[in-house]
Amino acid sequence: MTRNEEIDSLLLTLDAADPRGDASTPRARADLLRILSTDPVQAPSQRPTATIASGKARGAGRKKVRRAAFVGGLAAALTAGLVVLPSLAGGDPAFASWTPVPTGMSPADRDSAAAECRASKKDVGDGMYADDISSAEVAIAERRGVWTTVVLTGKGGLTAMCITDDAAGPFNRGMIGSVGRPAGKPGPHELTASALGTGTMSAGDISIAAGAAGSDIAGVTYRSRTHQDVTATVSRGQFALWLPGDELRNASSEGIEVEVTYNDGSTRTIRLTI
Known part of the structure; x- marks a missing residue:
């Protein structure tokens, strides 16, 4: 099985449209973590690029870091007019x-x-x-x-x-x-x-x-x-x-x-x- 085929197979276990798949199972969570923690394979012709994380450019050639940003708003207005x-x-x-x-x-x-x-x-x-x-x-x-x-x-x-x-x-x-x-x-x-x-x-x-x-x-x-x-x-x-x-x-x-x-x-x- 090729790398792309393996990833496709893992993703199918998390597909909500597939009644056989359940994203809450230990196997599904493990598969998801495995996918997210795997660096993508670059084609030989691709050059390393600078990674932008939180507004700053990282140096070329460094390992890419995935960062999640959680953005929330107000549950209720704090004031009238502010x-x-x-x-x-x-x-x-x-x-x-x-x-x-x-x-x-x-x-x-x-x-x-x-x-x-x-x-x-x-x-x-x-x-x-x-x-x-x-x-x-x-x-x-x-x-x-x-x-x-x-x-x-x-x-x-x-x-x-x-x-x-x-x-x-x-x-x-x-x-x-x-x-x-x-x-x-x-x-x-x-x-x-x-x-x-x-x-x-x-x-x-x-x-x-x-x-x-x-x-x-x-x-x-x-x-x-x-x-x-x-x-x-x-x-x-x-x-x-x-x-x-x-x-x-x-x-x-x-x-x-x-x-x-x-x-x-x-x-x-x-x-x-x-």
Whole structure:
């Protein structure tokens, strides 16, 4: 049997149209792995070519590497009127490193994360935010494990948010976020949500609550059913928190309760809605 005939025979065992074949059997899975792990045979007249993987050209003559990219979108809109970016394959499966309490970032890491967030938003809406994004300032820069969250603010109330999996390589970032101009400005003791709901990344579902914070607000805490207390970062008139899972799936319509701490140390439970 020739090599091509052997491959054809193996593929037939996986053909859904063939009632005798079952792709879920151990033999079928083994056949598929065997096919995918076998380098194609080059004809003598063919020259080795450079392999493009994640945007970079590999050197000619090196073994070709197959790489799968899993692309997902939002399971539900995070906000009304904001543009939400899709996510890419990440390097922290199931958000294993995530923490309910955020930590800060070094100035260098902060600048790098902000630059990456700006770059990811410049073409959103056919570039309608490009000029304002380029001059937007960092309001929030935090880490939760290997994940970074950046919130940028700019002219006319522009707000942009990026949550990124830093465990992945530069061409394989897992990122989800939003950009837009939320309506309204909160009073000194109020919160206004610009992102509230659940999205989906390759690492799993992710629930997000973010927006503007009044001038008298010092802290925001969400009491999660599955992750206990999740602490938001509050900085420069903005707040942001997120947690793994779809706990906030209906939050954009039903709202959620969060505990707010004011500058004088007093606390209050308020309902956050879009």
